[in-house]
Amino acid sequence: MNINILMVVACALLSGVSADENRQERVPAKGFAVYEEKGSFQPFEFTRRAVGDGDVQIEILYAGICHSDLHHVRSEWGKEEYPMVPGHEIVGRVVGVGKDVTSFKVGDMAGVGCMVDSCSECPACVAHKEQYCKDVVLTYHSHDRFHGNELTQGGYSDRIVVAEKFAVKIPQGAHLEKVAPLLCAGITTYSPLRYAGVKKGDKVGVAGFGGLGHMAVQYAVALGAEVTVFDVSEEKRGAASELGAVRYVNVNKPSDFQGLDGSFDFIISTIPSGYDPAMYLKMLKMDGQMAIVGLPAFDKMPTISLASLIFQGNRKVFGSQIGGIRETQEMLDYSVENGIYPWVEMIEADAAAIDEAYRKVLDGAVKFRYVIDMKTMK
Structure with a gap:
């Protein structure tokens, strides 16, 4: 066995991390980011964290544009960090799962809303109101305390890695192009x-x-x-x-x-x-x-x-701030069962198209939600 591999295995055993985990690679991703306050969108290549044992990797098909995305991009809710990939209304296809994942398999449709992790132990988490956890990790513009404190990036991109417990199941028969805004x-x-x-x-x-x-x-x-x-x-x-x-x-x-x-x-x-x-x-x-x-x-x-x-x-x-994951799943099931969907206008996954959508949201000229068709990204 190569001496370098032996060293990796030894270090992994000493740290309690398996050699397999040590060899995991970060997931390449591309999307659209702003690089400065009130800036225009530009293509952006970056990486997601590696898929852990309890994680799912999702190929993003649709991403909604929320007014709160504009507030963050424009630093209207306080100081922000750039480059920023917004988007917390995400629908896509599962393309990878960790070995401990039981709720999803490759090929399932899944959604991600405004949160991607929390402590799981505080009173808010125990009450299934993870949105009020003091350590909640937001889908973007948030430092992930549970994964090296890296800055999270959102759904205006081609893929995302998220803990299984923060992904929601898309019910059979759902109109996928209209589901993303339901998640916020x-x-x-x-x-x-x-x-x-x-x-x-x-x-x-x-x-x-x-x-x-x-x-x-x-x-x-x-x-x-x-x-x-x-x-x-x-x-x-x-x-x-x-x-x-x-x-x-x-x-x-x-x-x-x-x-x-x-x-x-x-x-x-x-x-x-x-x-x-x-x-x-x-x-x-x-x-x-x-x-x-x-x-x-x-x-x-x-x-x-x-x-x-x-x-x-x-x-x-x-x-009231969004809802917990359990209630989000309840809402999604109820919405699909009762045919409750947002009115959406689809746009291409293009920086100029997103900029124009933002201008129309600011002008109140959208009826009622823009959704980016991420499948059209070149």
């Missing part, structure tokens, strides 16, 4: 609706009718609620009605608000820009609930006064 927009709105106990006959308000809002409408309607949509223009009135909303309020028309104070059981705010939360709080019934899931840029972050909370007593306001 879907779970972000499904989770607080379920947490709040929205039921048949409830009056629900959806503030903001974009990528998140149009999913909230569909879930609320499916649960039997009477839904009112709030948005800033007339352009989406027809779409709201088509998705089952019974009323559409243009927030720039004061007359549209007549008779709405104290009328809602539940309001979900998906608004990604500055607004007045107290305006919606007063529209809740006594004991009504308001969930806030939209997170604007830090320099446009809304506030709510203590007086608004005290004098609108017994109305409850809570924030």
